[in-house]
Amino acid sequence: MTNLKDRTGKIILNNQIAKDIYKMVIAFDDMPEDIKGGQFIHIKLTDNSHVLRRPFCICDFDMDKKTVAVCYAVVGEGTKEMTKYSEGMTIKAMMPLGNGFVPDDNMKKIVLLGGGMGSAVLPAVPKAFGDREYYTYLGFANKDKVVLEEEMKALSKEVVVATDDGSYGKKGFVTNILAEDMAKLKPDAVFCCGPEVMYKALKKALAPFDVPIIVSLEARMGCGIGACLVCNCKVKRNGEEGYLRVCADGPVFRLDEVVL
Amino acid sequence: MSNLKVNIAGVEFKNPVITASGTFGFGKEYDRFYNIEELGGICTKGLTIKPRLGNPPPRIAESYGGMLNSVGLQNPGVEHYLQTDDIELSKRDVVVIANIAGSTLEDYIAIAERMNESKADMVELNISCPNVKAGGMAFGVLPENVEKVTSAVKKVCSKPVITKLSPNVACIADNARGAEAGGADAVSLINTLSGMAVNYKTRRPILFNNNGGVSGPCVKPVALKMVWDCFNAVKIPIIGLGGIKNYTDVLEFMICGARAVQIGTHNFTEPCGARDIARDLKEYVDNNNMDINDIVGTLILNG
Secondary structure, three states, X not given: OOOOOEEEEEEEEEEEEEOOEEEEEEEEOOOOOOOXXXXXXXXXXXXXXXXXOEEEEOOEEEOOOOEEEEEEEOOOHHHXXXXXXXXXXXXXXXXXXXXXXXXXXXXXXXXXXXXXXXXHHOOHHHHHOOOOEEEEEEEEOOHHHOOOHHHHHHHXXXXXXXXXXXXXXXXOOHHHHHHHHHHHHOOOEEEEEOOHHHHHHHHHHOOOOOOOEEEEOXXXXXXXXXXXXXXXXXXXXXXXXXXEEOOOOOEEEEHHHEOO | OOEOOEEEOOEEEOOOEEEOOOOOOOOOOHHHOOOHHHOXXXXXXXXXXXXXXXXXXXXXXXXXXXXXXXXXXXXXXXHHHHHOHHHHHHOXXXXXXXXXXXXXXXXXXXXXXXXXXXXXXXXXXXXXXXXXXXXXXXXXXXXXXXXHHHHHHHHHOOOOEEEEOOOOOOOHHHHHHHHHHOOOOEEEEOOOEEEEOEEXXXXXXXXXXXXXXXXXXXXXXXXXXXXXXXHOOOOOOEEEEOOOOOHHHHHHHHHOOOOEEEEOOHHHHOOOHHHHHHHHHHHHHHHOOOEHHHHOOOOOOOO
């Protein structure tokens, strides 16, 4: 069944929003019917020396304005090239790909937890499921790296920001700060995106609480649609360990299934 | 009248564009982008007799004009294939080539026998995967081993056999001769080139497996030369692959002696790329009122 498209969009904004972090907004004439937080967009770079597309989580979207936003950190040649893209330029992108965060019906109160650039997954979650109550916790290395605080304030009841060095917001690891608030908050679920080291810490910090934790994984990708099997992650299901595809089986998984 | 049909070992392809093994799964993912029946053929992900987990991540890295992979033949095993994708693919109007791999001669014989149950039109013998320890590569290096494994498979397999050749050898033309002597109905080349991608900050290879197979436009000149060398060495048809990204690349491979081509890495760059190449080729032969088969091996050397 043909139900996926390679779409052509026009860049309408590509600005630096923090140290080495950019926000790009792309307008599409042809928007998909449905987008969920946690799904991703697979962008073709304009320099043909790059044969692989670059996957980014869909940070935000607006169905009326027909736009999709991504936030990206400059980490390699591809993202360095992207910082040079100007407004008005057209780019090709496959989207929305993968499975996003879909709260169960009984998940009324949800904690959105972001670590560093992983925070970019969060805004699209309340956009897709506006009928839930969201509490946001964002952790960054330092003041220079803080992003998306204002956006999340508009989408959640409360936003707590922490930095590892205390240069902004609360001092310490955001996982520990969330753990301290858990008894008071009593959320129905925790949706998280951050580096792997954060997932290990999160598992430990929230071990005393009986709460489903759903995470979004990151991987080097090829096709982005499940054909090439390069973005494998180890998952334990029914007592058996095996590889699943981050792009097509994820990128969203239950933390208790992910082998860290 | 123009013609885009090609025939390899008695199997007719509606056009010479085939998707390469490992880049296209079993077709169903790309079928969400376009009707895969627009292609001449598809090669399945490499199958082994038992399911294989493959290598730990990372399995992919980019390089200038190309990429490296080290998937390590992750696949659900031939029995699973026969019960699922084999059946689904047989319902489609596209040539299906089942790619098979093994670690020992016995493995190859066992899976080749199982392929007699398959509805696939042809079998591609992967003896050149660089990503599996003690893998098929052991059979892909020396011409006498290429002959040995091809002949063992031919003895038990009722389907036409394509032997896929590795470029990481002393003389690929000798290996093509080995395949021909072993009874191969065709050869396909090139598999990926052995390579490495390095992170200067960590001083480590990017791939968990350290080494990987290089593919993409950067390997095209190597592949073209090897196709030409093999074309001059054997009479069996050649399927050319290595960095093809548009219809003019296809024409170049065919001029060097390929009767059909495979598209691999380009599927990642452009999800509809293989289909677009087939469409562009159609337009080219129509505009020139030509039979695509007439250009095969027509390279004119200088001097």
